Amino acid sequence: MADAYVAIEGDRVIEARARAPGTARGELVFTTAYTGYEESLTDPSYEEQVLTFSYPLIGNYGVREERFESDRVHPRAAVAREMTDDVAEWLESEGVPAVDHLDTRDIVTEIRDEGAMKCGIAAGPDVTEQDALDELHECKHMSDHTDIGAQVSVDEVTVHNEGGDGATVALVDCGAKGSITESLVERDAEVHVFPYDASEDDVAAIDPDLLFISNGPGDPENFEQAGELVETYVGDVPLAGICLGQQVVANALGGETEKMEFGHRGVNQPVRDLRSNQVVMTTQNHGYTVADPGDKLDVTQVNVNDDTPEGLENDDLNIITRQYHPEANPGPHDSLGFFDDVLGMAGE
Ligand SMILES: NC(=O)CC[C@H](N)C(=O)O
Numbered sequence: 378m379a380d381a382y383v384a385i386e387g388d389r390v391i392e393a394r395a396r397a398p399g400t401a402r403g404e405l406v407f408t409t410a411y412t413g414y415e416e417s418l419t420d421p422s423y424e425e426q427v428l429t430f431s432y433p434l435i436g437n438y439g440v441r442e443e444r445f446e447s448d449r450v451h452p453r454a455a456v457a458r459e460m461t462d463d464v465a466e467w468l469e470s471e472g473v474p475a476v477d478h479l480d481t482r483d484i485v486t487e488i489r490d491e492g493a494m495k496c497g498i499a500a501g502p503d504v505t506e507q508d509a510l511d512e513l514h515e516c517k518h519m520s521d522h523t524d525i526g527a528q529v530s531v532d533e534v535t536v537h538n539e540g541g542d543g544a545t546v547a548l549v550d551c552g553a554k555g556s557i558t559e560s561l562v563e564r565d566a567e568v569h570v571f572p573y574d575a576s577e578d579d580v581a582a583i584d585p586d587l588l589f590i591s592n593g594p595g596d597p598e599n600f601e602q603a604g605e606l607v608e609t610y611v612g613d614v615p616l617a618g619i620c621l622g623q624q625v626v627a628n629a630l631g632g633e634t635e636k637m638e639f640g641h642r643g644v645n646q647p648v649r650d651l652r653s654n655q656v657v658m659t660t661q662n663h664g665y666t667v668a669d670p671g672d673k674l675d676v677t678q679v680n681v682n683d684d685t686p687e688g689l690e691n692d693d694l695n696i697i698t699r700q701y702h703p704e705a706n707p708g709p710h711d712s713l714g715f716f717d718d719v720l721g722m723a724g725e
Pocket of ligand 1: 422591592593594595596597619620621622662663664665666
C-alpha cells in the first residue's frame with residue numbers, strides 16, 4: 378500500500394513509497410544526470426524545486442560530505458525510481474521528504490509535455506492524498522519567490538584564500554555552488570563572497586579585479602541588486618557569470634530572459650563554441666534562458682539541441698558568461714578552462 382503521494386498540476390495524484398517523511402511543495406523538475414546526486418541535492422539553484430531523477434537508481438555510491446556544494450539540501454523534496462538507504466537516511470536527517478517506487482518515466486514525460494509544473498508531496502505513515510493536494514494548491518510560481526536570494530546567500534562577506542597571489546575576485550553569492558569558489562582559489566584568486574544584495578560601496582571597498590555573478594535559484598529578474606552592480610562596473614572591471622549569473626548580466630545590459638518549457642538539467646548537454654566550432658559536454662541546471670542578449674553581448678556558444686545561448690562575451694568590455702556549469706561538479710571537465718579565461722581578463 379502506498380504511504381506517499383505526489384500531486385501534480387491538474388490534481389493528478391501519483392502513489393509512491395515514503396523514503397523520508399514529511400510534506401513539501403515546489404516546482405517539479407527532472408535531471409537526466411546518472412551521477413552527481415550529492416552535488417545536485419546540495420546545489421542552491423534547486424531551492425523551491427522538487428527534484429526528480431530520471432536515472433532509475435540513486436545512491437549507489439553512498440553519501441560523502443566532501444562532494445557537497447553547500448551546507449544543506451536545497452530541493453524541497455526528492456523523487457526517484459529507487460533510492461538507497463544512504464540517501465534516504467541523509468534526506469530524512471535534513472528534514473527533506475523523499476519518495477521512490479513510482480514510475481519516474483511517467484513524471485518526466487509529463488514534464489516534457491506540459492513543462493515544469495507545481496507539485497505537492499506527502500510522505501509517511503499518516504499522510505493522505507489530500508495532504509499532497511493541499512501542498513500543490515499552496516505552491517507558488519517560481520517567479521513569485523521574489524526574495525529567493527535571501528534564502529540561499531551568505532549573510533555577510535566571507536573571504537577565501539586571503540593574501541592569495543592572484544586576482545581579487547568579488548563573487549556575488551546568489552546561491553553559489555562551493556566549487557565555484559574552489560575553482561577560483563585553486564587558481565590563486567583571493568575570493569570575497571558577497572551577499573546577493575551587496576551594494577556598490579561594499580564591492581568598491583575591495584577594489585576587485587573581477588566581478589563574478591554566481592549561479593542561483595529562481596527567476597533572474599528577482600536579482601535586481603546584482604544587476605545594478607553589473608551596470609555600475611561594466612567597462613571598468615571585467616565581468617563573469619555562471620548560469621543565473623549569465624542571465625543577470627544579460628538583463629542588466631539590455632537583454633531579456635524567459636522561462637523555458639522544462640529547462641536543461643543533466644551532465645551531457647552538448648554545447649558548440651561558435652568561434653572554434655568545438656563541441657563540449659557540459660553540466661547544466663537551469664529553467665530560464667537568455668531570450669535576447671541585448672546589443673552589448675555576442676552569443677559565442679549555443680546548445681546543440683535547441684540553439685539557446687550557452688555563452689555570452691564582449692572582448693572590449695571584458696565579459697565572459699556561461700549558462701552551463703564549467704566548475705563541473707558533477708560533470709565532464711571539458712569546460713574548466715573557463716576559469717583560466719575569466720582570470721585572464723582580470724590580468725592573471
Ligand atoms: N543553476 C542556476 O544558476 C539556475 C539559474 C536559474 N535559476 C534558472 O533556473 O534558470
